[in-house]
Amino acid sequence: MLEIKQLKKTYGAKTVVNIDQLTISDGETIGLVGNNGAGKTTLFRMLLDLIRPDSGEILSKEQNVANNDHWKDYTASYLDEGFLIDYLTPEEYFIFIGSLHNLSVAHVADYLKQYEEFFNGEILNSRKYIRDFSKGNQNKIGIAAALMQKPELLVLDEPFANLDPTTQIRLKSLIRSLKTTEKLTTLISSHDLNHVTDVCDRIILLEKGLIIKDFYTDENTLKELEAYFSE
Numbered sequence: 490m491l492e493i494k495q496l497k498k499t500y501g502a503k504t505v506v507n508i509d510q511l512t513i514s515d516g517e518t519i520g521l522v523g524n525n526g527a528g529k530t531t532l533f534r535m536l537l538d539l540i541r542p543d544s545g546e547i548l549s550k551e552q553n554v555a556n557n558d559h560w561k562d563y564t565a566s567y568l569d570e571g572f573l574i575d576y577l578t579p580e581e582y583f584i585f586i587g588s589l590h591n592l593s594v595a596h597v598a599d600y601l602k603q604y605e606e607f608f609n610g611e612i613l614n615s616r617k618y619i620r621d622f623s624k625g626n627q628n629k630i631g632i633a634a635a636l637m638q639k640p641e642l643l644v645l646d647e648p649f650a651n652l653d654p655t656t657q658i659r660l661k662s663l664i665r666s667l668k669t670t671e672k673l674t675t676l677i678s679s680h681d682l683n684h685v686t687d688v689c690d691r692i693i694l695l696e697k698g699l700i701i702k703d704f705y706t707d708e709n710t711l712k713e714l715e716a717y718f719s720e
């Protein structure tokens with residue numbers, strides 16, 4: 490699905506992403522971990538062509554994301570509330586996103602039914618603008634909207650942050666079920682080592698833009714990561 494080659498991004502004198510080679514296969518659920526400033530969001534932003542690398546490339550289905558738009562047909566993402574439209578209600582936003590994917594209002598309403606539990610009664614029919622929702626509820630809106638296009642690749646930046654424990658657990662079930670039913674490839678950055686090792690089958694550890702570890706999760710992964718981060 491993805492191939493990263495000699496990717497570098499610098500800000501001033503500081504190299505914030507420096508990845509020589511990385512391949513991500515179809516259907517993998519990848520957890521990107523690393524302390525503040527490790528380069529996780531910068532990597533995601535380059536993957537979504539929101540910023541350009543200084544050198545190197547990111548190939549999605551063998552095509553450079555910086556040179557063509559094909560990846561947009563099958564890639565969904567929610568990085569932060571900048572992806573939302575503040576002055577719309579959630580319903581208006583979902584209908585707008587649906588229209589981008591040629592979905593009718595009725596289709597969108599039908600799609601949203603499956604998120605009833607995930608929304609926990611707090612999102613729909615609330616007569617509030619998106620800007621007036623809590624950060625956690627904004628996350629839920631962004632994630633549900635991202636999934637509307639039935640993506641093959643999903644990119645989520647710290648999706649567990651600001652979610653209540655019940656929704657964190659529901660989000661993990663959602664990610665697992667999309668992996669099984671849709672063979673979705675997912676990239677998640679997270680500071681929550683527990684959740685990320687629980688839901689991901691592969692962990693990539695970034696430090697100062699470099700990949701320090703890249704391994705498949707097993708029953709020892711959480712302990713190994715905790716040991717690494719407590720050094």
Ligand SMILES: Nc1ncnc2c1ncn2[C@@H]1O[C@H](COP(=O)(O)OP(=O)(O)OP(=O)(O)O)[C@@H](O)[C@H]1O
Binds near residue numbers: 500524525532
């Ligand atoms: N536009 C920018 N201008 C200058 N420096 C930047 C810019 N964007 C990011 N950086 C720097 O790049 C480094 C990596 O930032 P990034 O946000 O990718 O880290 P992160 O791993 O996502 O961190 P966090 O866990 O805190 O979200 C940081 O040192 C940050 O200050």
